[in-house]
Every structure is written in C-alpha cells, then in structure tokens.
Amino acid sequence: MYRRTFLKTVPAFALLAACGKSAKTKLALNWKPEPEFGGFYAAPYSKHGLDVEILPGGTGTPTVQMVGAGSVDFGIVSADEVILARSHGNDVVALFAVFQDSPTGIMAHASRNLTSIGDVLKDGTIALESGLPFARLLERKYGFSHVKVVPSPGGDITSFLHDEKFAQQCFLTSEPIAARKQGASVKVFAVSEIGYDPYTTVLAISGDSLRKNPDRAKAMVAAVRDGWRAYLDDPKAANQQMNQLNPTMDLETFAEVADAQKPFIETDATRRNGLGTMSRERWETLIAQFKDLGDISQTIPADECFRML
Amino acid sequence: MSTGVAVQLEQVRRVFNDRLVVIAGMDLRIDAGEFLAVLGPSGCGKSTLLRMLARLDEPDSGQIHMETPSEKRFQTAFVFQDANLLPWRNVLDNAALPLELMGEAKAVRMERARAALEQVGLDDALDRYPAQLSGGMRMRVSLARALVTEPRLLLLDEPFAALDEITRFHLDVQLRELWQRRGMTVIFVTHSVSEAAFLANRAVVLGRSGGAIKLDRRLELPAVRNNELRGDPRLGQEMRLLLGAIEE
Amino acid sequence: MRKTLLPPLIPLVVFTLLAEFLVREGFVRGYLVPAPSAVLRAMVSGRVELLHALLSTSAGSLAGFALSAVTGIAIAILLSSSRGVQRAFYPYAIFFQTVPLIAVAPLLVIWFGFGIETVIASAFVASVFPVIANTLSGILSTDLPLRDLFKLYGASPLVTLFKLRLPAALPQVFTGLRVSAGLAVVGAIVGEFIAGGGLGSVVEVARTQQRIDKVFAAVLLASLLGLGLFGLINLFSHLMLRRWHASEQAH
Numbered sequence: 001m002y003r004r005t006f007l008k009t010v011p012a013f014a015l016l017a018a019c020g021k022s023a024k025t026k027l028a029l030n031w032k033p034e035p036e037f038g039g040f041y042a043a044p045y046s047k048h049g050l051d052v053e054i055l056p057g058g059t060g061t062p063t064v065q066m067v068g069a070g071s072v073d074f075g076i077v078s079a080d081e082v083i084l085a086r087s088h089g090n091d092v093v094a095l096f097a098v099f100q101d102s103p104t105g106i107m108a109h110a111s112r113n114l115t116s117i118g119d120v121l122k123d124g125t126i127a128l129e130s131g132l133p134f135a136r137l138l139e140r141k142y143g144f145s146h147v148k149v150v151p152s153p154g155g156d157i158t159s160f161l162h163d164e165k166f167a168q169q170c171f172l173t174s175e176p177i178a179a180r181k182q183g184a185s186v187k188v189f190a191v192s193e194i195g196y197d198p199y200t201t202v203l204a205i206s207g208d209s210l211r212k213n214p215d216r217a218k219a220m221v222a223a224v225r226d227g228w229r230a231y232l233d234d235p236k237a238a239n240q241q242m243n244q245l246n247p248t249m250d251l252e253t254f255a256e257v258a259d260a261q262k263p264f265i266e267t268d269a270t271r272r273n274g275l276g277t278m279s280r281e282r283w284e285t286l287i288a289q290f291k292d293l294g295d296i297s298q299t300i301p302a303d304e305c306f307r308m309l
Numbered sequence: 310m311s312t313g314v315a316v317q318l319e320q321v322r323r324v325f326n327d328r329l330v331v332i333a334g335m336d337l338r339i340d341a342g343e344f345l346a347v348l349g350p351s352g353c354g355k356s357t358l359l360r361m362l363a364r365l366d367e368p369d370s371g372q373i374h375m376e377t378p379s380e381k382r383f384q385t386a387f388v389f390q391d392a393n394l395l396p397w398r399n400v401l402d403n404a405a406l407p408l409e410l411m412g413e414a415k416a417v418r419m420e421r422a423r424a425a426l427e428q429v430g431l432d433d434a435l436d437r438y439p440a441q442l443s444g445g446m447r448m449r450v451s452l453a454r455a456l457v458t459e460p461r462l463l464l465l466d467e468p469f470a471a472l473d474e475i476t477r478f479h480l481d482v483q484l485r486e487l488w489q490r491r492g493m494t495v496i497f498v499t500h501s502v503s504e505a506a507f508l509a510n511r512a513v514v515l516g517r518s519g520g521a522i523k524l525d526r527r528l529e530l531p532a533v534r535n536n537e538l539r540g541d542p543r544l545g546q547e548m549r550l551l552l553g554a555i556e557e
Numbered sequence: 558m559r560k561t562l563l564p565p566l567i568p569l570v571v572f573t574l575l576a577e578f579l580v581r582e583g584f585v586r587g588y589l590v591p592a593p594s595a596v597l598r599a600m601v602s603g604r605v606e607l608l609h610a611l612l613s614t615s616a617g618s619l620a621g622f623a624l625s626a627v628t629g630i631a632i633a634i635l636l637s638s639s640r641g642v643q644r645a646f647y648p649y650a651i652f653f654q655t656v657p658l659i660a661v662a663p664l665l666v667i668w669f670g671f672g673i674e675t676v677i678a679s680a681f682v683a684s685v686f687p688v689i690a691n692t693l694s695g696i697l698s699t700d701l702p703l704r705d706l707f708k709l710y711g712a713s714p715l716v717t718l719f720k721l722r723l724p725a726a727l728p729q730v731f732t733g734l735r736v737s738a739g740l741a742v743v744g745a746i747v748g749e750f751i752a753g754g755g756l757g758s759v760v761e762v763a764r765t766q767q768r769i770d771k772v773f774a775a776v777l778l779a780s781l782l783g784l785g786l787f788g789l790i791n792l793f794s795h796l797m798l799r800r801w802h803a804s805e806q807a808h
Contacts, residue, residue, distance in 0.1 A: 060764065069589055084767045088588040125671065130758075131765030150671035150753045151761060156663055159671075295766065365705050387709055389702045396801040397724050410710040410720075438800045458710075 024053040025216070026072040027203075030063045031155075032056055033242035034174065034249060035235065035258040036201050037076070039098060039275075042238040043227025048219040056245060059154045067092050067206050074205055074220060078102075079198035080133050082305050083287055087296040091207035094306040095221050096276035097199035098228065100267045102192050104134060104200065107160065107176050108167040110185040117189040121147045124165030128152055134191045135169075136293055141194060157182070173261040177253060198286050199278060210307065221276070221309045228275045231258070232266060278306045313342040313494030314377050314461045316362065321371035323357055331357045333519030334371065341376070344488055344495045346505035348551060349515035355498045358520065359464050362496065363387050377461060386460035388468045392447035394439040394454075400426065401435040404453045411458070418457075425453040429483060445476035452480075456487065463488075463495045470500065478536060481507055485534050502555070506547040507534055514554040524554035591770040596777065599770040607759065611778050614745050614755035617673050618782065621680020622741035626734060628681075629688025634718065636689070637696040647693075654686035658744060662751040675752035676745050683744025684737040691733025695726025728802050731794040738786040746779055756782075 025045075029037055033056050045052040055072065057063065063075035064082070068090035077085075077092065085092050108120050120126060121138065125148045128135045138144075152169045153159055157179050160166050170176060176186045191197075203224055210217050231238050235258040243251050270277055283302035290296045316339040323332040331354040339345050347355050360366040361373060363385055377383050386407070394403045401419065402409075404426050408418035426432050429449040439447055448468060455463060465484075469477045485508055488495050499505050505512050506528060514524040528547050530538070538544055573593045579585045580592035587595065600607060632650065636643045662679055669675040699722045707717045749757025756775045763771035799805040 064767070065589060069586065081767070085588070088767055088769075089586070090588045090767075129761075129765050131762035148671065151751060151758065153663065153666075153751070158663065158667055162667060360705075363705075363709055365708055385709065387705070389706070391702060393700070393702045393706060395703070395721070395724070397727070406706075407710045410707065410712045410716065440801050440803075 024051050025074065025220070026053050026055060028055045028061065028063050028066050028072040028075040029057045030061050030076045032058060032248070033245045035239070035242070035254055035261055036098065036103075036171070036173065038231040038235050038238045038242070038258055039224060039228030040076075041227070041241050042231040042235075043223045044230075045223050047226075048223040050216070050219055050223060052220075052223075064090065064092055064204070067204050070206060070208070073209060073216075074203055077202055077204045078200045079202055079283070079286055079305075080290070082202065082204060083290050083300065084295060086300050086305060087290075087298075092204045093207050093210055093304070094199070094202045094204050094278060095217060095309060096203040096224050097278045098201035098203075098276060099199065099261075099264045100269055100277075101264050102134075102190070102197050102200050103172045103261065103264050105170055105172040105188050105190045106167055107170040107179065107186050107188050109160075109164050110187045111164060112187075114187060114189075117191075117193050118142045120167045120189065123147065124167060125150055125163065127159070127166070127168035129169060133290065133293055133295060134194075134196045136295075137194055137196050137289070138191075140293075160184070173257050173264070177256050177260065178249075181253065196289065197282075199282065203276070214309075217307075218309045225275050228265065232262060232275075278308065312461060312492045314375050314383060315339060315341040316462070316494065316496075317372075317374040317376070319372045319374070321361065321368045321373060323354070323361065323366070323368050330519050332368075333521065335520055335522070337513070337522065339494060339496065342492050342494055343511055344485075344509045345497065346509035346512040347496060347498045347515065348500070348502065348505050348512060348555060349520075350517050350555065351500075353515040353517055354520035355515060356466055358515075359387075359466050359496065359498055362462070363464050375462070383461040384458040385462040385464065386455035386458060388448075388451055388455045388463070388465040390467045390470060392439070392444070392451040394447055394450055396439050398438075399435065400431060400437050400439075400442070400450050403439070403450055404457055406454060407458045421457050422453070425457040426450070428456065428487065429453045444472050445480065448472060448476075448480060449483075452484070452487075456491075459491070461493050463493050465495070465497045467499055469504070477504070478539070482535055484508065489532075502548045502551045503544075505551060506530070506544055507538065512547075512551055514551060523557060524551070526550065588767065588769060591773050595770040596773045599768070599774040600777075603759075603771060603774065607756075607774060607778060610754075610756045610759045610775065611782065613673070614676075614742070614749065614757065614779065615782055617676035617748065617755060618680045618741045618745035618786070620673075621677045621745055622684055622738055622786065624677065624681045625685040625688050625737050625741060629685045629733070629737070630692050630730065632685075633689050633692035633696060634723075636693050637718075637722070638714075643693075650686060650689045653682055653689075656682070658683050658747050659750075662747055665748065666751050669752075671752045673752075673754065676748035676754065676757075679748025679751075680741040680744035683747070684741035687736040687740065688730075688733040691729045691736075692726060695729030696722045698729075699725045728794075728798060728804060731790065731798070734790050735787060735794075738790055739783045742779060742783040742786065 027040065033041065040054060064077045064085045066072045067075035067077070068085060079094060079097070082092055082094050106117060106120050106126070108114055114120055117138070121142045121144060123146060127150050129152045130149060155175065157175055160168050160179060161182055161184055168175070170188070172188055172190060176188050179186050203221070205217055235255065239251060239254040239258060243249065243254055266275070269279070280302045283305050287299055287302060291299050318335055318337040321332055321335045324330050347358065349355050357366065361368055395406065401422055405418040405422035408421060423432065423435065426435065429452050431446065431449055431453065434442065434446065442450070451468070469480050472480070481504060497505070497508055509528060511527050513522055515521065516523045530543055530547060576590070577593045580587050580590065636647060658679065661682060665675045665678045669678050703721055703725070704717065707721050712720070745755065746757040746760070749755040750761055756779050759775040760772050763775065795805050
C-alpha cells in the first residue's frame with residue numbers, strides 16, 4: 001500500500017519539477033553524433049507534433065538504464081541490451097531498428113592475410129568489450145588462449161595503427177574507414193559471420209511510457225521513419241548538423257560512412273515492411289542465444305521486447 | 310680569568326626594506342667576560358643587534374669587531390626565545406646537536422652533552438623527548454645545548470619570557486652561576502627590568518627608533534646574585550633607573 | 558577498541574538495512590541500485606575472480622603509490638633548493654594534478670602497452686602531486702629560528718636539508734601520502750579501464766553485462782583497498798611521529 005502511494009507521489013513531484021522546464025521529448029544517443037544516428041537528426045519532428053531534444057552520448061552512456069529510469073523519454077540501445085535489461089526487471093521496449101544487421105565487427109591489418117574471424121584469434125592482440133555477448137560467443141567458439149585480450153579503445157584507432165598484430169572490435173561503418181584514411185590497409189570481419197546478429201541502433205522506450213502515452217510513441221516512430229528515409233536519400237544536411245556537434249569526424253568521412261552503412265539499414269525486409277522493422281523470429285533467436293550463454297536464467301517472451309507501431 | 314670575547318661595534322647601521330632604519334649608526338664596546346643586558350621597547354632593534362652579533366645577519370654599513378684572547382676561531386652560542394629543540398630527537402641528541410653539526414665524533418659529543426645537561430640539572434631526562442618536557446625543562450636543554458661547544462660569546466634573546474616566575478628565578482640564578490664559572494661574554498636581551506638588573510653587571514637601554522643608546526650603566530650590585538637579592542633595595546634602585554630610561 | 562570501531566559501524570548497518578528494504582519493496586529499482594544482499598551474493602559467487610582482480614589492482618596501485626612517494630619527495634627536495642627552480646618547474650608539477658586522467662590514459666597505453674605498466678603509470682599520474690605539494694610545503698615552512706640554529710653552527714644547506722628540514726616536514730609528508738593513497742587506487746582503476754585487468758576490468762565487463770550487483774561488489778572492494786592503504790600509512794605515521802608530533806599524541 002505504501003508503495004503505491006510512494007510511487008504516485010514521486011511522479012507528481014517530478015512533474016512539478018519538470019513544470020519549470022519545457023515539455024521537450026528527450027532522445028538519448030549512445031555515442032557521439034555520427035552517421036549511425038543520421039536519420040534521427042534528419043527527422044521532421046515538428047511535423048509529427050513533437051519537440052525533440054537529442055542528447056549526444058559517449059563511452060559508456062547508460063541509455064538502457066536512462067530509458068528505464070525515465071530520465072529520458074527515448075534512447076538508442078542495441079537489441080542485446082534490451083534483452084539483458086528486461087531480464088533484470090528493467091522494462092524497456094524496442095520500437096525501431098535502424099541497423100537490420102549488426103555492424104559490429106573485427107578490424108585487422110590486411111597484411112596478416114587472415115581469412116576468417118577465427119584466424120584473428122590465433123595470434124597477437126584483440127581489443128574487445130569482453131562483457132558483450134558476441135565476445136563471449138567468440139571465446140566459446142574459438143578460444144582466447146592464443147590471443148591477448150585487451151579492453152576496447154572505444155573508437156580510438158591509435159593502438160591499431162601502431163601495431164600490426166593489433167585487431168579491434170569496431171563498427172564496420174566507421175573505424176575501418178578512419179583507418180584507411182590514415183593509410184592502413186584493413187580487413188574486416190562481421191560478427192554476424194558467427195551467427196550473432198542483433199538489431200543495432202534501436203530506438204527504445206520504457207514500457208511505462210509506452211502504455212501511458214502511445215500516441216507520442218507512434219508519432220516518434222513515424223517521425224524517425226521519415227527521418228531515415230530522408231537521410232538515406234540525401235544525408236548532406238544532417239551530416240552538416242552532426243559535424244558541427246562532432247568535429248572529430250570530417251565531412252568527407254561523414255559522407256563515406258553514410259554511404260557504407262546503407263546496406264545495413266535498407267534490406268529486403270525493410271523494403272517489404274518499412275524501415276526499422278523487426279521480427280519475432282530474430283528476437284527469439286537472440287533470446288535463445290542469451291539463454292544458451294547463460295546471460296539470462298529464463299527465456300523471456302520475444303513479444304514483450306519490441307512493438308511495431 | 311676571562312675566556313670571553315670583546316666586541317666592538319663601530320657605526321653599525323641596519324635598514325630593512327630600504328626604508329625602516331632599525332639600527333642607525335651604533336657605537337658600542339663590550340668587554341671580554343662582561344654580562345651585558347640589553348633593554349628597550351619592542352621594535353627598538355635589540356633582536357636585530359643580537360642576530361648581527363651571531364653573524365646570522367650582516368650590517369648594511371659599519372663594522373663589528375670581535376677580539377679573542379688567544380685562538381682565532383671561537384664559538385658563538387645563541388639561546389632563542391623559544392627553546393627551539395628538534396622535536397624528533399631526545400634530550401641528549403638535542404644537546405649534542407651543535408657538536409654533531411661541527412663534525413665531532415659521537416662518543417665525544419655524547420659525553421660533552423651529558424656533562425652540559427648535568428650542569429643544568431637534567432642528567433636524569435636524557436631519553437625523554439621535548440613533547441614530554443615542561444617549558445622550563447625545555448629551556449634548560451636549550452641552555453645546555455648552547456654551552457656544549459664551550460662558547461666564548463653567549464647570546465640570549467628573551468629566553469625566559471614564556472616561563473613562569475618561579476622557573477624564571479631559578480634559571481636566572483643558574484645562568485649567572487654558569488657565567489661565573491666559565492667566564493664567557495654574555496649578552497642578554499630582555500624586556501624585564503628586574504631580570505636585567507638581577508643578572509647583568511652592565512645594562513644598555515635602546516631607544517624606540519634606530520636603536521639609539523639612551524642609557525649605558527654599570528650596575529652597582531654585589532657580584533654574587535641569589536634569590537636573597539630579590540628583596541634588596543639596591544636592586545629596586547637599579548630597576549627604577551632602568552625603567553626611567555625606558556619610559557623616556 | 559569499542560570507541561573506534563562501534564561509532565562508524567552503526568550508520569553502516571542502518572544504511573545497509575535501509576537500502577535492502579528500499580530495493581526489496583520496490584521503492585528503488587534493483588537495476589539502478591542493487592540490494593546489499595545482491596551485492597553480497599555477487600561477492601561470494603565471484604570470489605575467485607574478484608580476489609584475483611583485487612590482488613592485481615592492489616599491486617598496480619601500491620606500485621604506483623610507491624613510485625609517487627619516492628618521486629614526489631625527490632621532486633619536492635629539488636624544488637626546495639632555490640626560488641628560481643621552484644618558479645620554473647612548479648607549474649609543471651601542477652599539471653599532474655589538473656590533467657584529466659581519463660583523457661591521458663589512452664596515451665599511456667600507447668607508451669606502456671596493455672599491461673600493468675600502464676596501470677602503474679596511471680596510478681602514478683593520479684597520485685604524485687599531493688606528495689610534491691605537501692612535502693614542498695613542509696620543507697619550506699621550517700621555523701626560522703631552527704634554520705638560524707643550523708646556520709649558527711655552520712651547517713651546509715645539504716646537512717640542513719637532511720637533519721632539519723626533512724624530519725620537520727615529516728608530518729606534512731604523511732598528509733600528502735594519505736591523500737595520494739586514495740588517488741593511486743582511483744588512478745589504477747582508470748588505467749585498468751583502458752589497459753585491462755584488475756577491478757577496473759571487472760567493473761567494465763560487469764557494466765556491459767548490466768550486472769550492477771557485480772559492479773558494486775568491485776567498487777566496494779576498491780574502496781576497501783583504498784581504506785587499507787590509508788590505514789597502512791596511518792600506521793607508519795603513528796610509528797614515526799608518536800614520540801614527538803602533536804597529531805599522534807594522546808588527547
């Protein structure tokens with residue numbers, strides 16, 4: 001009984017607190033403004049009756065917790081994060097999957113003449129976020145006994161450029177391009193090669209928020225869909241805007257990356273069902289992989305993880 | 310028999326910060342083996358004078374001559390207002406410090422330190438640390454330290470000012486005895502007219518600005534000074550004279 | 558014993574019970590702040606991994622701290638030698654204090670590689686300045702009368718440094734070391750975020766796995782490490798200062 005009263009009064013206070021500020025809808029990104037978020041910057045929010053404030057992120061921005069806790073209205077997460085969160089009681093729901101296929105991969109120096117992901121793990125150093133499921137799947141499949149595992153440098157390629165035997169986790173659409181610009185010759189392997197393919201750069205909302213304000217959620221998804229269409233057709237304007245916010249990447253690279261990421265975003269599935277589409281089968285596969293890895297103790301229903309609006 | 314130094318100051322001048330004339334052209338002669346008290350109000354230059362005599366400070370102009378009866382090099386000792394002991398060393402090591410700094414061998418300096426401490430009545434406190442001693446005891450260690458090098462010139466800058474009266478009286482008597490036994494030249498700066506009169510055989514009163522000598526007097530008092538003198542009218546007379554000079 | 562251990566334990570017990578209640582009853586969400594019981598469980602189930610990690614971070618922070626202590630004191634001695642030297646080089650010492658470690662750590666990896674060397678370097682950068690600042694302050698604030706005493710007996714500046722100024726500075730040196738110890742632990746963990754290993758790595762991996770109970774368990778151990786180092790320094794301080802410094806005298 002006390003819990004309900006408490007839970008009722010807290011939002012009231014929060015509302016009072018928020019009254020002083022504008023009723024902006026907050027969208028939290030999980031990295032700096034880069035082409036992977038292009039559609040969000042290109043989206044015509046006002047046309048759909050929304051006033052959206054985009055909050056750029058960085059290393060370790062806890063978007064899945066921010067969405068669950070209600071400190072932002074929407075956040076960008078990946079499908080594997082949604083599954084983990086839900087298994088811990090954090091009610092977040094996926095609404096729109098920008099990347100239909102995971103652009104996560106491993107980048108290595110071409111001079112090593114490697115032919116598969118397994119080869120990368122036979123020698124040298126590999127930088128991974130070892131807590132992530134794909135890293136553990138790699139370990140399971142190939143073993144890490146011959147390679148030195150170090151933390152992922154989060155987009156920084158300095159160590160990679162310095163050491164020929166250094167391989168690192170990357171976004172197939174960013175670090176390899178940056179490395180090539182610095183004169184390195186790279187070979188990339190998509191992690192989806194080993195059968196692990198979560199939706200990535202996914203727009204998520206808290207279950208609570210979705211239930212309370214389904215119209216706003218619908219409007220957001222519609223705006224975002226329009227935005228991605230616009231960005232795929234012509235990324236220039238949004239690139240300009242993002243470059244202002246993130247000058248560490250030059251405009252030329254912005255254009256290259258925007259182009260390279262197209263096949264991940266627009267696929268047969270999206271041509272059939274619209275951009276950002278998600279299917280129950282894909283979610284079920286992912287959940288099974290998690291259960292198998294032991295990251296979740298019980299299977300969770302795929303239908304609870306996402307909603308197509 | 311005096312083993313002290315004679316000091317001659319000629320037109321000694323000391324200026325601070327290019328502006329404050331602390332000592333303006335002082336001429337003063339101190340005879341070997343004399344016990345001289347220096348009195349005066351705060352800021353009259355007494356401490357500066359003492360520091361120059363100790364060679365811790367140099368005059369801006371003028372000369373300070375030191376004459377010794379025999380050898381060329383001699384030792385000066387200084388007793389500060391605060392006992393100024395090294396808190397991380399025990400009593401014995403503190404007393405031995407000057408000899409240690411002068412490179413004396415350990416056995417020698419320990420023995421001499423022990424002897425000096427015995428002279429001031431502290432031979433049973435050798436292992437104690439300054440934090441464990443009373444103010445009076447600390448001052449006695451400081452005195453022993455000053456004596457351990459057998460100085461020819463002993464300079465004291467209001468050493469007993471922070472102590473209670475009983476301890477002061479006691480140390481006054483002890484200091485006088487030590488002087489009589491060893492015969493070094495003693496220059497004692499003090500605020501206390503009664504102490505100056507009790508201890509010294511000559512007193513000099515400095516003026517408020519520039520250290521001008523307002524009074525230079527041989528005290529007419531017996532050679533033996535003990536607590537009985539405290540009630541002697543002759544002491545009171547000398548005190549009145551000194552006080553008068555200060556108050557001018 | 559009772560006087561020193563009991564008072565801090567009371568708020569700890571109260572707070573732990575309160576936190577447990579709040580999470581269990583749903584007032585605070587368990588994925589944001591774990592229940593103390595969950596943290597305890599994580600500590601027990603991960604004890605082998607956590608112990609290894611603790612030992613690794615301890616080694617890194619201790620080595621970094623020791624380096625800071627030795628180097629810091631040496632630098633302070635050098636800086637104390639002349640006003641000119643001080644004015645020329647002290648600003649660069651301040652650099653160690655103000656540089657954002659998390660920005661410098663990736664550079665350290667380039668120079669020292671992905672191993673404990675980077676962790677030690679990181680711990681060093683984070684913790685050296687308080688040692689320099691406090692030691693220098695201690696050396697320079699030696700009483701004038703004591704310095705006069707040494708001058709009177711013809712002691713050279715070097716002798717004065719070792720027999721007077723350094724011993725006199727000891728209490729302040731320990732103050733610097735106390736601050737430095739905690740910073741060394743933080744520095745080591747930041748280094749581990751970038752170079753791997755130790756508690757930093759446990760935190761990082763647990764974070765990506767959304768295992769907040771494990772994150773708290775590792776953080777708790779890191780705090781205990783810092784506390785342990787602090788206690789060790791206090792012990793040394795007590796042993797070295799007890800006979801003479803007011804800070805160690807009985808009330």
